[in-house]
Amino acid sequence: MAESELSNSAIADALEELGDLYELDGAIVHRVLAYRAAAKAVREASVSVAALALEGRASELPGIGKTLQEKILALAQTGAIPAAERLRAKFPPGLIAITRLPGLGPKRARLVHSELGVDSLQALRDAALAQRLRTVRGLGPKLEESVLSALVELDANPTAHASPRVVLPRALEIGQELVAGLAARAGEGAHIELAGSIRRQADSVKDIDIVATTISEGGPQILAKSLSKLEQIEQVSSAGKAGAKARTHSGMGVDLRIAAPGQLGNLLQHFTGSGPHNAALREAAVRMGLHVSEYGILNDATGATDTYETEHHVYQRLGLSYIDPELRENRGELEAARGGTLPQLIELADIRGDLHSHTIASDGHNTIEEMALAARDRGYEYLAITDHSASHGFGNDVSPEQLRRQIELVREANTRVQGIELLAGSEVNILPDGSLDYDDELLGELDWIVASVHTSFGISAQAMTARMITAMEHPLVDAIGHPTGRLIERREPYALDLAAVFTAAARTGTMLEINANPARRDLSDVNARGAARAGVTIVIDSDAHRAGTLANMRWGVATARRAWLTATQVANTRPWPELEQRRKRHAQQRR
DNA sequence: GCCGTTTTCGGCCCGACTGTTTTCAGTCG
Numbered sequence: 025m026a027e028s029e030l031s032n033s034a035i036a037d038a039l040e041e042l043g044d045l046y047e048l049d050g051a052i053v054h055r056v057l058a059y060r061a062a063a064k065a066v067r068e069a070s071v072s073v074a075a076l077a078l079e080g081r082a083s084e085l086p087g088i089g090k091t092l093q094e095k096i097l098a099l100a101q102t103g104a105i106p107a108a109e110r111l112r113a114k115f116p117p118g119l120i121a122i123t124r125l126p127g128l129g130p131k132r133a134r135l136v137h138s139e140l141g142v143d144s145l146q147a148l149r150d151a152a153l154a155q156r157l158r159t160v161r162g163l164g165p166k167l168e169e170s171v172l173s174a175l176v177e178l179d180a181n182p183t184a185h186a187s188p189r190v191v192l193p194r195a196l197e198i199g200q201e202l203v204a205g206l207a208a209r210a211g212e213g214a215h216i217e218l219a220g221s222i223r224r225q226a227d228s229v230k231d232i233d234i235v236a237t238t239i240s241e242g243g244p245q246i247l248a249k250s251l252s253k254l255e256q257i258e259q260v261s262s263a264g265k266a267g268a269k270a271r272t273h274s275g276m277g278v279d280l281r282i283a284a285p286g287q288l289g290n291l292l293q294h295f296t297g298s299g300p301h302n303a304a305l306r307e308a309a310v311r312m313g314l315h316v317s318e319y320g321i322l323n324d325a326t327g328a329t330d331t332y333e334t335e336h337h338v339y340q341r342l343g344l345s346y347i348d349p350e351l352r353e354n355r356g357e358l359e360a361a362r363g364g365t366l367p368q369l370i371e372l373a374d375i376r377g378d379l380h381s382h383t384i385a386s387d388g389h390n391t392i393e394e395m396a397l398a399a400r401d402r403g404y405e406y407l408a409i410t411d412h413s414a415s416h417g418f419g420n421d422v423s424p425e426q427l428r429r430q431i432e433l434v435r436e437a438n439t440r441v442q443g444i445e446l447l448a449g450s451e452v453n454i455l456p457d458g459s460l461d462y463d464d465e466l467l468g469e470l471d472w473i474v475a476s477v478h479t480s481f482g483i484s485a486q487a488m489t490a491r492m493i494t495a496m497e498h499p500l501v502d503a504i505g506h507p508t509g510r511l512i513e514r515r516e517p518y519a520l521d522l523a524a525v526f527t528a529a530a531r532t533g534t535m536l537e538i539n540a541n542p543a544r545r546d547l548s549d550v551n552a553r554g555a556a557r558a559g560v561t562i563v564i565d566s567d568a569h570r571a572g573t574l575a576n577m578r579w580g581v582a583t584a585r586r587a588w589l590t591a592t593q594v595a596n597t598r599p600w601p602e603l604e605q606r607r608k609r610h611a612q613q614r615r
Numbered sequence: 616g617c618c619g620t621t622t623t624c625g626g627c628c629c630g631a632c633t634g635t636t637t638t639c640a641g642t643c644g
Contacts, residue, residue, distance in 0.1 A: 051616090054627055058616040089617050127633080129642050162641085166634055231644085262632075269632095279644085294629090299644070306628035311620075317629050 029485060030074040030100050031519065036067040038099055038108065039092070044120050045111035047130040061087040061300070066096075068355075070554030071523040074100040118144030125174045127167065135160060149175050188230075188275060189513055192579065193542045195222055195229035198272060201256055202234060206280075209250035213239040215288065216247075219295035220279075223349045225582035227512045227545055231277040233295045236267075237285045244282045251280055287319060289332035293339075294318035300354035308358060309342055316342070350585040355550075367590050372581045374591040376599060377406035378574060380451065380474050380505060380537065380565030385430050386411035387420040389570040392437045392446070398571035400444040406600040408447040408472040409434050415453050415461040416478065422450070424466055431469055445600055447471035451505055456480045456487075458494025460501070467500045474537065474565070476505035477518070485519035492525050496534040502607050503535040503563050506546040514543070522551060526558035533608030535563045535595055538587075540580025541573075549586035556593050561606075563595045 043059030065087045066073045076082045077096040083089055088096075095105045115137070122133040122145065136142040139160045142151050151157050152168040152175075199218045206216050217223075220233030236247055248268040252260040257278070260270040267281040283291040294302065294317065302316075309316045313324040320329040321341055332338045336346045344361035348369055351357040360366045381395055382388030388395070392409055399407035411422050411430065422430065431448040438446040449472035452460045460467065460475060467473060475495045483491070495501055507525065508517035529536050536555050539546045544567070547555060552562055564580040566573060584594060591597040595606070604610070 046616095055616050057627085062616085087617065091616060127642070131641060162635070164635055170634095266631085297644090299628095303628050310628075315629080319630090 029519070032066050032069055032073050033516065035073050035096055035099060036063040038105060039063040039066060039095075041120075042095070042105060042108045042111070044123065044130070045108060045115060048115050048119055048123070048134055049111060050134065058087065059092075062092050064300075068550045070526075070551045072521060116143040118147070121145050122148055125171065125178075127170050127174070132163070132167075135162070145175060145178070189228040190274075190276065191228050191512055191542050192222065192225060192582070195232060195276070198256060198274070198276060199232045199234070202232065202251075202254060202278065205254040205256070206234070206236065206247060206250050209253070210236070210238060210243070210247055211240065214243065214247070215285070217292070219292055220297060223296050224298065224352060225350050225579075225586060227548070227583075229276075231279055232272075234278065234280045235288070235291050235295050236280060236282045237288050237291075238282060239285060247280065247282055251278070281318070283318070284331075286333055287331045289334040289336070289338045290316075290320050291318050293335045296335075296349050296352060298353050301352040301357070304354045304358055305342065312342070314342065348585065350582065351588065353586075367588050369585045370581060370589050370591045370594055370597065372578055374594070374597040375404070375564065375577055375581065377404045377408075377445075377596050377603075378566050378568070378577060379406075379408040379447070379449070379472055379503065379563055379596055380410050380539070381407060381568045381574065382411050382451075383409055385409075385426065385433075386416065386422055387418060387569060392433055393441060394571050395568070395574070396437055396441045396444055396446055398574050400441070402574055402577075404444060406445040406447060408449040408474075410449040410451040410472065410474055412478075413450055413452045413461050415455070424462060427462065427466060428469075447600075449473060451476055452501075453478050454491060454495040456483065456491060458491040460495065460498060464500065470500075473501050474503045474505045475501045477509060481509055481518045483519075485521055488518055489521040489524050492520065493528040496525075496528050496532045499609060501534055502609075503537050503565075504529070505537050505565070505567070506539040506541075506544050507536050508546050508548070508551065510546050510548070511543050512545060517546075522554065523558075526555045526560055529555065530559040533561075533611050535561045535607070538562055538564045538580045538583050540564055540566045540576045540578070540583070542576060542579040545579055545583045547583070547587075549583050552583060552587035552589065556587065556589055561595050562587075562589060562593055565596075 039059050040063045043056050047056045065085045069085060073082055073096060077093060077100050082093040082096050099105050119133050119137055122128055123130050140151050140156055142148050148171060152171045155168060157163045157168045158165050199222050203216050203218060214236060216234060216236040219235045220231060221229045222232065238244060238247060251257060251268050251270055256272050257270050258273045260268055262269045270278040272278060281291060281295055306316045315322040320331040322329045339346050345364055345366055347357050347361050378399060383390060383392050383395055396407060412420055414421055414423055427450060434446050434448040449470050452462060452473055452475045454475050454477050455461060496504065508520060510517035536547060538552050556562055564584055566576045568574040568576060595603050
């Protein structure tokens with residue numbers, strides 16, 4: 025296999041930069057959008073795009089054609105794209121920073137560069153202070169004002185983006201508080217719900233989108249005014265009949281949109297998105313002579329705009345079966361909905377047990393029995409106790425001797441606590457050479473083994489891949505925990521050849537985890553989908569460190585749904601005896 | 616620059632808001 029250290033994320037960054045540069049250069053918007061779409065496809069790919077390009081196969085990815093295949097190949101072979109070099113020489117780097125300011129895009133950046141010679145944020149500030157921006161046709165005093173206030177904000181907080189992304193549970197919590205607050209003030213007959221990326225159950229959320237309908241005459245005004253009264257809201261920037269825009273004290277944007285009940289389906293469909301899903305949906309609709317917006321569907325043939333109360337009817341009108349919100353990312357769901365081949369997605373109620381949990385034996389906060397009772401309360405049939413292993417290194421090491429004692433304690437608790445099967449397991453460290461930190465004899469006494477990387481994240485992709493594959497080839501390793509090590513919005517995944525890992529997992533019968541900790545969700549949606557396509561069995565685990573966080577399972581199921589997974593593709597939707605028989609140590613015995 | 620129930624060229628979603636305008640361009644989601 026072609027080996028390249030050029031990561032997908034580095035390629036995606038390069039394509040985005042090139043798109044920005046072409047935009048500054050005045051390229052037509054569709055060409056720029058093509059670069060952005062290609063960057064997204066590269067970032068989401070679960071195989072090495074550099075390796076694909078070296079084989080001449082990058083154009084197999086959606087949105088990448090002959091030209092971009094060549095440009096990625098050049099980047100992989102020479103470390104640079106000639107067109108980007110040329111454009112970088114033409115436009116000073118400060119111009120890109122200017123396009124990032126609110127209210128300023130490529131057109132205006134180009135304008136201030138050509139008319140005033142502005143080539144940096146500092147030069148822009150000087151021009152605004154000297155009131156020179158208003159001398160350019162199309163620009164005025166208001167823009168000077170907004171430029172200066174944006175620069176002040178940037179100075180105060182140079183690293184943070186204007187609106188940071190937060191992980192889903194936090195956004196959902198704020199969103200639900202806002203919905204409850206609005207509902208309490210809206211009166212009878214109002215319907216209020218969350219849309220946007222929260223409803224799609226994305227990894228992280230930038231803005232909270234709220235959709236509301238009201239039947240009373242002054243309903244819209246009451247709702248918009250109610251929003252400004254909520255304690256979470258810092259300020260409302262605009263309010264009208266159709267809705268309001270606001271910002272929370274924590275800095276999240278809030279977009280409230282209001283419609284008549286008869287349009288709820290149209291509004292909800294529009295505001296659930298995603299952007300690429302809606303764009304693709306609308307392009308397909310145009311070919312049918314239909315124009316879709318949040319207000320309804322305009323029919324070219326009749327000139328009438330039809331509105332729909334439910335999303336089901338919106339999709340039906342467009343010749344599509346209903347698409348679950350988690351799938352609306354333009355990753356093939358429209359074609360599947362057209363052909364009636366969408367999957368029956370896994371649900372939280374399908375989960376029968378949890379195979380990754382911690383207790384006070386390592387870094388957990390509850391006893392075996394407390395965890396067992398909490399799992400039973402959740403309706404589980406089984407729970408694996410998998411404390412950290414002998415070299416965890418955070419003061420929570422479980423020595424071989426302690427593990428033997430822990431196994432006895434689990435067995436005792438299993439006889440004491442009725443109504444749930446307790447499994448004695450371990451989350452064993454995968455050492456840099458791929459070996460494990462207990463000997464095989466002790467590992468052989470365990471019911472369930474999840475192996476994870478917790479150290480030496482910085483080794484090369486080649487070394488990390490070999491390390492993982494060695495661990496998967498161990499006959500007693502049932503599953504790999506949080507396989508890429510990413511932390512959402514905080515830490516990139518470690519360098520790893522995922523395609524090779526998936527192949528090895530399928531070959532050895534090792535399961536790969538979707539770790540349901542909402543800061544991890546690892547495997548990610550696209551990677552879990554890639555793994556399942558490669559024939560890998562997925563297991564969804566809470567990785568709970570206290571009884572309460574067994575409930576994190578829901579975020580893992582959310583990721584599985586975004587990965588198009590059905591219940592049958594996930595191991596722990598099966599009763600333990602059935603799951604137990606399907607894992608590799610039995611498959612190996614059968615041979 | 617991509618792509619095909621308008622297939623190798625000519626299209627490529629839809630609307631709101633803002634500021635600068637007197638009909639609209641640019642930006643944003």
